[in-house]
Amino acid sequence: MTQLRTVQVLGGGGAGSGAHVRSLAAGLVARGVRVTVCAPAELEDLYDFPAAGAGFAPVPGRGDPAALGALRSVCAAADVVHAHGPHAGVRAALALSGLRIPLVVTWHTRGQDGGARGRVLRLLERRAARAAAVALGSCSELVDRARLRGARDARLAPLAMPAPSGRPAGRAALTRAGLGAGDRPLVLAVGGLTPERGYRTLLDAAGWWRRLDPVPLVLIAGEGRGRAALERRIASEELPVRLLGRRDDIAELLVASDVAVLPSRWEARSPLAQEALRLGVPLVATAVGGVPELVGDAAELVPYGDVGALAGAVAGLLGDRVRRAELVRAGPAQAAGWPTEDETVAQVLSVYDELVAR
Known part of the structure; x- marks a missing residue:
């Protein structure tokens, strides 16, 4: 069987999304998936993706032609591209233009709706939602938001954070x-x-x-x-x-x-x-x-x-x-009722397998 290849695209890498991608990369690699993380260079030191077995390609978190070209060159060899957040989703969609590679976009959080920034955010969200083969929302409200912005297929995917290694006793x-x-x-x-x-x-x-x-x-x-x-x-x-x-x-x-x-x-x-x-x-x-x-x-x-x-x-x-x-x-x-890291990885991998099978 051919090894599944996935690219994970991160923008700024907030605490939740960065830790999730680190955990997801480790879990996917353990299941035989080839993972490359595209993110700003400073996130490599912060999350040490190579230690999880993933490749790392430094790509600035912006949409200029040089950054998009670098992102496209990495994504072109993938079976599935997974972007984290609408901003990363739009950049990934632009990089994938003309390529028959499915895009998954996870909505980790949301910005504020008011003012000029809110209008720009809504435009970005619409582009990311419509470009995604599957949109994953980390809570029910984000699933509804992705659907409202035009997602064809939006699903709930609660993300597991790495559990602490026991209560720090005696400290x-x-x-x-x-x-x-x-x-x-x-x-x-x-x-x-x-x-x-x-x-x-x-x-x-x-x-x-x-x-x-x-x-x-x-x-x-x-x-x-x-x-x-x-x-x-x-x-x-x-x-x-x-x-x-x-x-x-x-x-x-x-x-x-x-x-x-x-x-x-x-x-x-x-x-x-x-x-x-x-x-x-x-x-x-x-x-x-x-x-x-x-x-x-x-x-x-x-x-x-x-x-x-x-x-x-x-x-x-x-x-x-x-x-x-x-x-x-x-x-x-x-x-105890939250999904484990293993269950989170299994759900995401099932989405990848479904998209590749299409």
Whole structure:
């Protein structure tokens, strides 16, 4: 049997899509598939795709002729091309112009619909949806969105994130000591410092939590263009918030925390939510996008942008040991029902086989 050849096309490689492609590449290679990842050069160091057995072709995440030519030269030898995100989908579709190679596009997340950028995004989404032989959505809302944009065949494909290798036992006290937390409750948020992450609401809630005794320490792990504005506000209002920058010890930070918070405007299958529930860390999250179907009853859900609801939910958990214990048990039980990495790879491979057989 001829070896199946696939090219995975990544653009910016957000935390969810980059980790998924790394996991998918490893699983496909293990099943005898030849995988090449096309992505900006910096993602090779970040995700080490060659260590997963995949080839790597550095291709800038833009649509100029040189980048498209480089992408086309790699994709021309593939049986199936799989793009991750509408931007990557449009670039892959342009690179495949005139070639009889099926295109799969996975929708990992969505952009904002308002303003000029929103109009451009809708155009990109329509082109990506119509070019795809199969569109895969990581949550039900994204499947509906792909269909709305004109996808001929849109399917639900929940993505599995690599599971943590057990609860980091015995490190919570050491991590707390390193943070200088003392006996204060720790509230942890993780994600890029951008407006859509909802950190403005989180800082509003942190001001409210100063009424508590002891006052919780809010930690935000991540980096981004909004850092300077957040720093100014934290300093001017003397908020009990610390920006940690990029961290590679999220599991340790979670286990040391009393509550994790996800105040985002929109999420599909949030890596933070997945890791928090797997580790049994109580989570307060906004009821947006794919979050409700991901967490079920294993987290406290609040409306996006509602300071009172977010502040009250976190304060309620900090003051209710019984409810926290319920969520500690509920998280891993909910996570046990999510698809495994192996099941995710098997579903994607079945799509490839179907398209090649056509």
